[in-house]
Amino acid sequence: MPESAPTSRLQAWQVLLGGICALVLTIGLARFAYTPLLPRMHAQAGLGVADGGLLAAINYAGYMSGALLAAWIESPAWRQRLYSIALPLALVITALMGWSSSFGVWAASRYVGGLCGAAGMLLGSGLVQGWLMRSGHRPELGLYFIGLGLGVAVSALGAMGMTRLDLDWAAQWQGFALLGLAFLVPAWLWRPPVPPPVVKATAGRAPGRQWMALMVAAYFCAGWGFVINATFTVAIVEKQPLLAGQGPWAWLLVGLAATPAVFLWDRVARRTGDVGALLIAFGLQIVGVLLPALLDGLAAALLGALLYGATFIGIVSLTLALVGRRSPSNPGKAMARLTLSYGVAQVSAPALTGRMVEASGSFHAALWLTAAVLAVGVACLLAVSRVKA
DSSP states (O other): OOOOOOOOGOOOOOOOHHHHHHHIIIITTHHHHHHHHHHHHHHHSSOOOHHHHHHHHHHHHHHHHHHHHHHOOOOHHHHHHHHHHHHHHHHHHHHHHHHOOOOOHHHHHHHHHHHHHIIIIIIIIHHHHHHHHTTTTTOOOTTTHHHHHHHHHHHHHHHHHHTTOOOOOHHHHHHHHHHHHHHHHHHHHHHOOOOOOOOOGGSSOOOOOOHHHHHHHHHHHHHHHHHHHHHHHHHHHSSSTTTTTOHHHHHHHHHHHHHHHHHHHHHHHHHOOOOHHHHHHEEEEHHHHHHHHHHOHHHHHHHHHHHHHHHHHHHHHHHHHHHHHHHHTHHOOOOOOOOEEEEEEEEHHHHHHHHHHHHSSSSSSHHHHHHHHHHHHHHHHHHHHHHHO
């Protein structure tokens, strides 16, 4: 694998495009491919609903472990090194899902996939934002996080295409690994370089404890809303009468809504402020979560997926960019600390939801619980707007 481009040669579009490809690789394929393939694994590989939720929880346990590691590591060289390792590793663990039908192997793959996802989301976003600030560019991450929406779309289109070819669940996992090669090359070549050492006198003031605590709580609630939809969107649609086989369309809609939404949320934030934009995004996501619980039919399910796709990416990009700007000395470390709360939600929510669905035979109770958790997040953000950072 060739080395990354020299610092002097890198342009902003290369750094951003490389980061976008890294997100497609480490999140879109290593993580999001699991969502459209979950019903197929239920039908062909003997994976139960509860075990499907457990695998998602294991994935997020890996993500949280990666966030802990990212929050602990101070060395810029090591942060860039671990980010680089995660890129090819994401391909390996994606292929591993199709190489075995052992739950233990799947669990190991999902855990390491979580580590890779943390590298793409936290180490990668910190490296990219730091490079943008040092290079005199606007330190917004909306364009970078287009990789999340694109990753969803790639996973949905890939699953739909391979299903049309009548490939089974194992072959589809391996197909996603091959597809990932196209994203690995630019992600590797255009990695952000190792940041220079920070001069302590100009490092900047860290956010206040109360402000940070409220943001951590709000981001926990966002994590709960994110993971329920990310894990079960396809299954929710498939479980409704007359909608069998329509699940991948809902997942594709999530990606198509998320991809252009990054531009919108950056512009909304310029007019309303970051917290104001976050409040709008939380409110719309609550509506999207409740639609499939209140109304049956494909239209409600697809509109809920659209609202989820358009809002989750805004919540992630606005929150991480806000916290990163408030901690210019090491934005990736600040993002990682905040993301630990997101990780706690990601571990607990899918496992609990899987049990609730198995017990009741419906996603309705889980959706109402998710809406309530998101409402708590709104309350935390309202408190944030009254507290000094």
